[in-house]
C-alpha cells in the first residue's frame with residue numbers, strides 16, 4: 001500500500017483510481033463494507049483503490065480539547081486499511097486551506113485534478129466541503145459533468161443501529177468489549193512501541209511495559225484485563241490506561257501492561273494490546289503502599305478471570 005501525504009505529492013501516475021473519503025477511525029465493520037465495495041470497483045475497472053483520509057481528523061482541528069478520543073492513531077489506521085486490501089492512501093492535512101475549500105473546489109482539486117477519480121464510493125450520510133455543503137446528490141451531479149460514477153453504500157447496522165466510530169467510543173466507554181468486537185469485526189486493541197518508564201513499577205511488584213500513545217487521547221481509561229500475542233504465544237495480563245495520579249505523571253495518558261509469568265525484555269518492541277474486560281477506574285491513592293495493594297488485588301482478579 002502506498003501512502004501519499006498531501007495533494008502536492010500526487011504525481012501524474014496517481015491519476016485514475018476508484019476512491020472513498022472519510023475519517024475511517026477504527027476501520028470498523030461499516031468502513032470495511034465500504035472498502036469491500038471499493039475493492040470490487042477497483043477490480044471491475046482495473047484501477048487502484050484509494051482512500052482519502054484527514055490528519056488531524058476535522059473535529060480535532062476545529063476543537064482540539066473537545067475532540068472525541070481516537071480509536072486508531074494514524075499508524076494503526078494505515079495498517080488496518082492495508083489489511084483491507086487498499087492500494088493507496090491519500091492523507092490530507094486538515095488545515096485552514098482545506099477547511100475553506102467549497103464542495104466544488106474539493107471535487108475539482110482533490111478528486112479531479114489530484115486523483116482523476118473514475119468511481120467514488122461513499123456512505124449514504126457522507127458530507128464534505130466548507131460547512132459540510134457537499135452531499136451525495138452534489139457528488140452525483142459533479143460525477144455526471146466530470147465523468148465519474150458515484151455509489152452510496154448501504155448503511156451497515158448491528159441490532160438495528162448504525163455502526164459508527166461514535167458508537168464504538170460509547171461502547172468501549174461502557175466496557176462492552178463483546179459488542180465492540182462485533183462492531184469492529186475484530187477485538188479492540190491498541191498498539192504501540194514499548195518505551196522506558198520510570199522503573200517504579202518493578203519496585204512496587206508490578207513491572208510494566210509502557211506502550212507509547214504519542215499523546216493521543218485514548219478511548220479507554222482505567223484498569224483492564226488484557227492479552228498480547230508475543231512470538232506466537234498468547235500472553236495474559238492487566239493494563240492501566242491513565243494519567244497515574246498517584247505518582248504525578250506528565251499529565252498525558254499512559255498505557256502500561258503487566259504480563260503474567262513473563263520476564264522478557266520488551267523495550268523497543270511493538271505490542272498489540274487486546275482489551276477483554278474493565279476491572280476498575282483509575283484512582284488517586286494516598287500512598288504508594290495503597291497503590292501497590294490495589295494493583296495486587298487487580299492482578300488477583302485478572303488471574304482468577306483468566307484461570308491462572
Ligand SMILES: Cc1cc2nc3c(=O)[nH]c(=O)nc-3n(C[C@H](O)[C@H](O)[C@H](O)COP(=O)(O)O)c2cc1C
Nearest residue numbers: 197198199200201238240244245246247282283298
Ligand atoms: C494494574 C495496574 C493498575 C494501576 N492503577 C493505578 C491507579 O489506580 N492509580 C494510579 O495512580 N496509578 C495506577 N497504576 C500506574 C502506576 O502508578 C504505575 O504503573 C507505576 O507508577 C509505575 O510506573 P513506571 O512503569 O513508569 O515506573 C496502575 C498500574 C497497573 C499495572
Ligand SMILES: Nc1ncnc2c1ncn2[C@@H]1O[C@H](COP(=O)(O)OP(=O)(O)OP(=O)(O)O)[C@@H](O)[C@H]1O
Nearest residue numbers: 022023024030122123126154155156163164165166
Ligand atoms: N455503518 C456504516 N454503513 C455504511 N457506511 C458507513 C458506515 N459507517 C461509516 N460509513 C461511511 O464510511 C465513510 C467513512 O466514514 P467516517 O469514518 O467519516 O464516519 P463514521 O464511522 O460514521 O464516524 P462518526 O461516528 O465519526 O461519524 C463515509 O463515507 C461514511 O458514510
